[in-house]
Amino acid sequence: MSSEHAEVLIVGAGAGGISVASSLLKRKPSLKIALIDKAESHYYQPGWTMVGAGVFKPESTRRDMSSLIPSGVQHIKAFVTEFEPDKNSVTLDDGRTISYDRLVVAPGLKLNWAGVEGLEETLGKNGVTSNYRFDLAPYTWELVQKLESGKALFTQPPMPIKCAGAPQKALYLSADHWYRNGRIKNIDIAFYNAGAVLFGVKDYVPALMEYIERYETELKFQHNLVRIDGDKKTAWFEKTDDEGNKETVEAEFDMIHVCPPQQAPDFIRNSPLAGEGGWVDVDQNSLQHKKFDNIWSVGDVMNAPNAKTAAAARKQAPVVAHNIAADIDGHSRIAHYDGYGSCPLTVERGKIVLAEFGYGGKLLPTFPEWVIKGTRPSKAAWVLKKDILPGVYWNGMLKGREWMVRPIPAN
Numbered sequence: 497m498s499s500e501h502a503e504v505l506i507v508g509a510g511a512g513g514i515s516v517a518s519s520l521l522k523r524k525p526s527l528k529i530a531l532i533d534k535a536e537s538h539y540y541q542p543g544w545t546m547v548g549a550g551v552f553k554p555e556s557t558r559r560d561m562s563s564l565i566p567s568g569v570q571h572i573k574a575f576v577t578e579f580e581p582d583k584n585s586v587t588l589d590d591g592r593t594i595s596y597d598r599l600v601v602a603p604g605l606k607l608n609w610a611g612v613e614g615l616e617e618t619l620g621k622n623g624v625t626s627n628y629r630f631d632l633a634p635y636t637w638e639l640v641q642k643l644e645s646g647k648a649l650f651t652q653p654p655m656p657i658k659c660a661g662a663p664q665k666a667l668y669l670s671a672d673h674w675y676r677n678g679r680i681k682n683i684d685i686a687f688y689n690a691g692a693v694l695f696g697v698k699d700y701v702p703a704l705m706e707y708i709e710r711y712e713t714e715l716k717f718q719h720n721l722v723r724i725d726g727d728k729k730t731a732w733f734e735k736t737d738d739e740g741n742k743e744t745v746e747a748e749f750d751m752i753h754v755c756p757p758q759q760a761p762d763f764i765r766n767s768p769l770a771g772e773g774g775w776v777d778v779d780q781n782s783l784q785h786k787k788f789d790n791i792w793s794v795g796d797v798m799n800a801p802n803a804k805t806a807a808a809a810r811k812q813a814p815v816v817a818h819n820i821a822a823d824i825d826g827h828s829r830i831a832h833y834d835g836y837g838s839c840p841l842t843v844e845r846g847k848i849v850l851a852e853f854g855y856g857g858k859l860l861p862t863f864p865e866w867v868i869k870g871t872r873p874s875k876a877a878w879v880l881k882k883d884i885l886p887g888v889y890w891n892g893m894l895k896g897r898e899w900m901v902r903p904i905p906a907n
Contacts, residue, residue: 500572500592500595501528501594501595502529502595502597503529503596503597503598504527504530504596504597505532505586505599506531506602507576507586507599507600508531508601508602508603508604509532509535509538509564510533510538510602510603510604510795511809511810512602512794512795512809513531513602513603513794514531514538514565514566514894515794515810515893515896516600516794516816517565517566517569518895518896519813519814519818520817520821520896521896522817522896522898523821529568529569530569530571530572530594531569531571532575532586533561534573534575534589535561537561538558538559538560538564539558540556540558540559540889541557541658541806542659542805543557544629545633545665545669545842546842546881546882547627547633547634548670549636549640549669549673549845550641551669554634557630558630572588574590575588577763578767579769580768581768581769581788584597584599597790598790598820598824599788599790599791600791600792600793601769601791601792601793601794601797602793602794602795603761603763603764603797604658604761604796604797605758605761605804606759606760606761606762607756607758608757609756611653611757612721612722612723612724612757613723613724614725615724619754621726622727623726623750623752624724624752624754625639625754626753626754626755627662627665628755636753640669640670640674640751643674643683643750643751644679646684647747647748647749647751648684648685648750649686649731649747649749649751649752649753650663650666650685650686650687651663651687651721652664652687652688652690652691652755653720653755653756654720654757655691656758657757657758658796658804658805659804659805659806660695661851662755663687663689663755664695665841667687667713668844669842669844672845673845675710675711676845680712684714685711686713686715687708687716688731689718690718690719690720691717691718693717694708695841696803697857699859700841700851700870703849703871703872704849716733716735719733720734720736721754722744730747730748730749731746731749731752732745732746732747733746760773760775760797761797769785769791769793771786771799772799773799775797776793776798778792778799780833780855781832782830782832782833783798783800783819790823792819792820793816794813795808795809795812800835802833802835802836802854802855803837803838805837805839807838807852808835810889811834811836811837812833813893814903815831815832815833815903818830818905830906831904831905831906832903834855834860835853835854835855835856836853836854838850839851839852840877840881842878843873844873846875846878847873848873848878848880849871850870850877850881862900
C-alpha cells in the first residue's frame, strides 16, 4: 500500500472540482493540488437538454478529461472508497492512501436508475428515454421526430435532483416541435411530477403555465414513477393525496421521458462526511464542513439548500477557492455563497424563461430587466443558453476565470 500527500485534495473532476482547482491556482500558483477522478470523459451536462431537442450535437458536450485538468494539478485516476477525516486521508480503489492538508469534496450525485423497477432494462428502447444520460439524449430527439400521435409522458422524481427544471425542459422542447409541426392535437401530453408544484420559485410559474396551456399538457402532481414495463408501454405511479393516502395508478405511453430518482453517491452516504439525507454536511454560507474544519464541498453532493445546477457550482467554486486560500493564509475574511442557481427553462425553440434565484427563492437576476426579464420568456435568454454559456463553461469556469462570480469577502 502506497501513500501520497497533497496540500489540497479534490475528489471529483466535474464542473465543481475542476473549477475549484483552477480558481485555487489563480490565487496560489505553487499550491500542490491533486484531483481524484477515474472518468475518461468530461461532459457539459446542461447541453443534454439541447441535444434532446436536436439543437446541439452530442459530441459538442463531451471532451477528454485529460485536456481539462489544470496544468500543475496531479490527476489521480481512481475512485475513493473511504474517507478518514480524523486522519486527513482517503483510501482509493487501488489500495493507495492519499493524505491531505485540506479536502474538497465534489463528486456530484448518483442517478439512481435502479430506483424505478424495470427502468434499466428498457432505457433506450420501447420509447423510453432520458436527457439525463449522454447516450440517451439523441434517442429523445429521435422519438420526438417520429411521434405523430399517441401519448407522451414526462416524469419528475422527488427533490432534490440535478437541475430541477430539466424534466419540464424536455417536455416544452418536445411539445414545441409537435406544436410547430401541427401534431399537438394528436398527442396527449402529461407531466407526472412527484412534487406538488410546477416550479419551486413561484415568480416563474405564470410564464410556465402559459406554455403548459399552449401545449395542452395535463399536470399530474404528487405522482411518483415507481415501475415501468417498456414492452407493454405502461408506467405505474404512486399517487399521494392531500391527506397522505397513497395509491398506485397506471398510464400507457408511446413515449416517456424519465428523470431518475437521485441521491448522494454511496461512498458519500456511508462516510463520516454525510449529514441527514446522506449529503455532505456543510455550512450553507462558507461551504465548509460543519464538523471537519479542513473540508469543503461544492456542487450537487452537498446539502446546502440551493438548486443543484452547473450555474450554482460556477458561483460556489470561487467561494471555496477564496475560503481555502484565506484558511491557508490564516485570516478570517471569508466569502459567502448566496445560494445562487440558474435554470434556463427552454419553453420553446428560440425562447427561454431564465430563472435565477438564491436561498429562500430570492430572485437574483444577473442582467437588468431591459436586457433579460427573467420571469418572462425571452429570445436573449435563448442566445445566452445556446451561444454564450457553453463557451463560458469550457473557457471561463473550468479555467478559473471568475467572470461575474468573483467572491466578495464578508466584513
